[in-house]
Amino acid sequence: MKFYCLTLFPEMVRNGMHTSITGRAMEKGLIELETVNIRDFTTNKHLKVDDYPYGGGAGLVMQAEPVYKAYESVCAKLTKKPRVVFLTPCGKTFHQKMAKELAQEEELIFLCGHYEGVDERVLEMIVTDNVSIGDYVLTGGELPAMVMMDCISRLVPGVLGNDVSADTESFQENLLEYPQYTRPEEFMGQKVPEVLLSGHHANVEKWRREQSLLRTAKYRPDLLEKAELCAKDLQFLQNNTCKQE
Numbered sequence: 001m002k003f004y005c006l007t008l009f010p011e012m013v014r015n016g017m018h019t020s021i022t023g024r025a026m027e028k029g030l031i032e033l034e035t036v037n038i039r040d041f042t043t044n045k046h047l048k049v050d051d052y053p054y055g056g057g058a059g060l061v062m063q064a065e066p067v068y069k070a071y072e073s074v075c076a077k078l079t080k081k082p083r084v085v086f087l088t089p090c091g092k093t094f095h096q097k098m099a100k101e102l103a104q105e106e107e108l109i110f111l112c113g114h115y116e117g118v119d120e121r122v123l124e125m126i127v128t129d130n131v132s133i134g135d136y137v138l139t140g141g142e143l144p145a146m147v148m149m150d151c152i153s154r155l156v157p158g159v160l161g162n163d164v165s166a167d168t169e170s171f172q173e174n175l176l177e178y179p180q181y182t183r184p185e186e187f188m189g190q191k192v193p194e195v196l197l198s199g200h201h202a203n204v205e206k207w208r209r210e211q212s213l214l215r216t217a218k219y220r221p222d223l224l225e226k227a228e229l230c231a232k233d234l235q236f237l238q239n240n241t242c243k244q245e
């Protein structure tokens with residue numbers, strides 16, 4: 001997987017991505033990141049990349065030309081037309097299934113906007129996917145791009161040490177993950193749930209499933225509607241929550 005990130009703040013994206021698991025994945029060559037500084041593609045002597053919006057209004061708008069040229073500089077290295085993700089609160093909300101689908105691509109371009117927006121003409125020309133990371137407003141697309149690259153990276157084979165963990169966790173089945181514990185057995189008077197120390201595998205699995213159901217019912221009842229629940233699950237929820245069906 002090779003990520004290209006078109007941005008005015010390349011060091012922010014590089015610093016974030018070169019940390020922790022994604023950093024190690026890049027060292028191992030499992031993923032690659034190339035940042036492209038949009039400012040390198042200005043033609044005016046003040047290196048200006050933004051201007052006032054036609055029609056008036058607050059803030060500045062990123063100009064089409066440097067964005068288009070930055071995009072072209074990446075395309076020149078590729079053999080086929082890449083998907084271009086524009087990070088915008090006006091996009092489709094990012095979710096795990098979208099990450100899984102994007103992880104199938106060999107390369108992805110992320111376009112990070114700043115200021116009040118980007119000239120619509122260049123967006124119409126190059127963007128294939130408009131994506132938001134949630135219903136709140138950020139100052140720029142860099143953090144959302146990093147969120148997406150992080151999420152997609154961990155789906156690339158070999159990036160996570162153990163390939164099972166990408167599968168069993170939150171959202172895989174529209175259920176939140178169960179609680180985890182490690183040593184010591186007692187911390188400030190709080191004990192690890194007995195069943196986890198029992199060595200009884202089936203009971204551990206049952207407890208974890210139930211904890212996932214309880215958590216999802218409590219924090220994300222919207223997910224529960226989409227989860228595939230068996231008769232036992234439904235029975236358990238009926239007996240242990242006050243939620244009306």
Ligand code: 6GU
Nearest residue numbers: 087088133134136138144
């Ligand atoms: Cl992708 N960009 C910005 N600026 N704000 C956001 C967002 C994206 N997603 C949620 N808020």
